[in-house]
Amino acid sequence: EKNSRRGFDEKAYLSSKLLKAGEDPYRQHAFNQLESDKLSSDRPIRDTRHYRCTSVRYDTDLPATSLIITFHNEARSTLLRTVKSVLNRTPPSLIQEIILVDDFSSDPEDCQLLTKIPKVKCLRNARREGLIRSRVRGAEVATADILTFLDSHCEVNSEWLQPMLQRVKEDYTRVVSPIIDVISLDNFAYLAASADLRGGFDWSLHFKWEQIPIEQKMSRTDPTQSIRTPVIAGGIFVIDKSWFNHLGKYDTQMDIWGGENFELSFRVWMCGGSLEIVPCSRVGHVFRKRHPYDFPEGNALTYIKNTKRTAEVWMDEYKQYYYEARPSAIGKSFGSVADRVEQRRKLNCKSFQWYLENVYPELKIPEKELIPGIIKQGGNCLESRAQDTTGNTLAGMGNCKGTVNNPPVTQEWIFSDPLIRQQDKCLSITSFSTGSQITLEACNQKDGRQKWKMKGSFIQHFVSGLCLENQTGRVVTNPCQAGVPGQQWELLQAT
Structure with a gap:
């Protein structure tokens, strides 16, 4: 064991960074460092895959990958366990190299000493x-055709890389x-x-794990089959290197962490x-409740x-829903995105509407809360009348009854742009010519006869x-x- 690690002195590497007696084990890393330090760097973990994964066969000539692990002041025991789990549970022919990117940690030796382990390289910012x-x-700097990004507090499971x-x-x-x-942040x-x-995510671009939609679940007969996902968590993924480059790598004007996924x-x-x-690939990750390091601009602003x-x-006209869900973002500076917009144009990418329709139809457009009200002229209100002999419900005028907050059902309207609605019926013209009678019909967003807009005091048919x-x-x-008083309307909404 010692020899294969060519002079890497594990004991010395770990013992120089142990906790002092009485020190808070959570302070530095936001997980229990004492527990991590107690564990062997080669600790066995349970194979958590579905039992059918063990019989899946993979090509014998799979391409090798460069692993990229970035870190900033990671606990040594955790970082080493990440690296060793990769070396212990991956066929050596599949690992071209393990590139550790040390993002200006306080001690350069956290990274440097690990280069004594075969295949491990260190880049320091x-x-x-x-x-x-x-x-x-x-x-x-990666030399393999495939890139594998991994966080610095992970342990990979058996046969984790081949299926990906x-x-x-x-x-x-x-x-x-x-x-x-999940690797527990308390007891590992x-x-x-x-x-x-x-x-998945919501309109404020907050990531969340969600159940696979029921239709997708029903159509999955094989538990080893891949699951399409609208977004990835972002910490751990495999991507073809030339595809990564072709797509424009990452937006490097983004800071520190967050949102890049x-x-x-x-x-x-x-x-x-x-x-x-x-599903046949399993990697454990320490999920933390807070960030152990500082963001130069503060966590929320970044x-x-x-x-x-x-x-x-990327979100086209749908970005309005992002701003509605995250009003604190309005007016905040975000730098120039000209080159990213240009990249999107060059790659001839599809619209965000396409993404919503084809990839994430479960993300619903937020409905505006619609406030009912009355439509009046002087003391008279627009109302629905009883059905006439042909079975049509006509609109007419009648004395306003009740109050704005509590009108009779027949005089209460909801303006749900472009429809003017009363329960499930909507204001509709009967013909497109002058003098058309106005009726109430079953609402239909697509029916041109039901589309209206407010123009000052006018209610104009679209x-x-x-x-x-x-x-x-x-x-x-x-x-x-x-000059026609009969065309001047007042819309009063309930308060």
């Missing part, structure tokens, strides 16, 4: 660059992730994660690739800057351009005219 620029730097390499070998545009198991127990989760995920899907989780860059480049007019109690459409 001359100043703090953050995860994103560090990963790009690692990718630029197999998927990328079959289609270089796939970007693949393992199921990410290795816990199996659920196999039917995928990555959305930017990468949108880019992969919208520019011709796909994202998936490979996350806003990074997600704002993502929204501005398609005919005519205005709603009260003619002594009857309601019709006529050419809009400023």
